[in-house]
Amino acid sequence: MSAPAPWRRLLAEFLGTGLLVAVVVGSGIAAQRLSPDDVGLQLLQNSTATVLGLTVLILLFGPVSGAHFNPVVSLADWWLGRRSGTGLATGEVAAYIVAQCLGAVCGAVLANVMFEVDAGMAVTERSGSGVLVGEVVATAGLVLLIFALARTGRGALAAPAVGAYIGAAYWFTSSTSFANPAVTAGRMFSDTFAGIAPVSVPAFVAVQLVGGAVGVLLVLSLYPGAGRAADAVVIPHENGAAPRPEPDRA
Template identity: 50%
Template sequence: MNARAYVAEALGTALLLAVVVGSGIMAQQLAAGNVAVALLANALATGAGLLVLITLLGPLSGAHFNPAVSLVMAWRGELPAGRLLPYLLCQVAGAVLGVWLAHAMFELPLWQLSQHVRTGWPQWLAEGVATAGLLLTILGGVRHARDKVPVLVALYIVAAYWFTASTSFANPAVTLARSLTDTFAGIRPQDVAGFVVAQLAGAALGGGLGSWLFTESAA
């Protein structure tokens, strides 16, 4: 069972990054310089990919694909402590492999470092909000509409692409891996730490608030 869960986390995160980066490359190539159209295409592809991946792999691993989600689930006791580190390693490794897969499909150099500047307190605030909202969506969905969690998460991420200044990375593994692509979806390596700190803060806020709001005794 553990092996299947770990493979599911690595595979799901890899395919998620392939979708994010690959659709960004395709969108940029086809949008003729229209950034709004490129972002819309990137957002819709990401949401569609998430819907499929969470639906198929959720029964195997919970479909976290995100260290922030795994940390909150471990804190809540829903992910055994012994699985936490393997989950995190699988997510990070899968994310990097997914970026390389996208590069290979578009005949780009596998090894790249992004030059895309993403820094400053508005973007950090956006990442905190995006990650807190993601955790609230997951926890609220599990409490009130478990069978709709894949749809809820997918729709939330599509929306968050547009209402956050950072376009909603909301995932430390995704952020790290996206520093390795100098394409539409990239982020400079020196900007990663600020995003990750904001994401972890947002996860703590969303996880704590969601655990209080969405409980049997909440009224």
């Protein structure tokens, strides 16, 4: 099956990332309004909506672009696939990242408009060594999960698996699992429950990239042939068929 036109793939990444941020920010605003005195309940409502929304978005856009929605995933896809001629080409990964970042900003703005929130940059600072370690863990685990599923021919499970992982990571990581530079940048543009102050963004993005590198190293250690499955990330799509499981050899 031939690959979709490049503009269709970029549109899918733009829309998917934008709607993901709209889900995260919008559900955060709704949770804050519905449960103003219970932060724990707010996080439960926010994480539940994110799990469901992310799962649906992967199913919706995965057949077109692979549903990366995340610069770290796109970079890992390019890096792991470059030697075997699979995954994103250099120009494609740059275009994906631009589309993802633009979509994330638009998604935050859309959520603000829907809930009639005044425009403004977030003021919630998220910092501290523990929080940053949490982002490394969240991002590394996400990359490992995605490529493990693709390499073992289980990419069709990526939608529920990735949704479940992010939902769990909301709770088991100290950072509430942003794990995505584009989403992090987008959430600067909403001064709400889900926002992050611009001053906190550079450190978050830096440790997310570190987490992505850790995830790639773990993938290569556990699944040495993972690069051959880069066309099936995040979900098997028209750019390539899902690989058949086969033994990995170092």
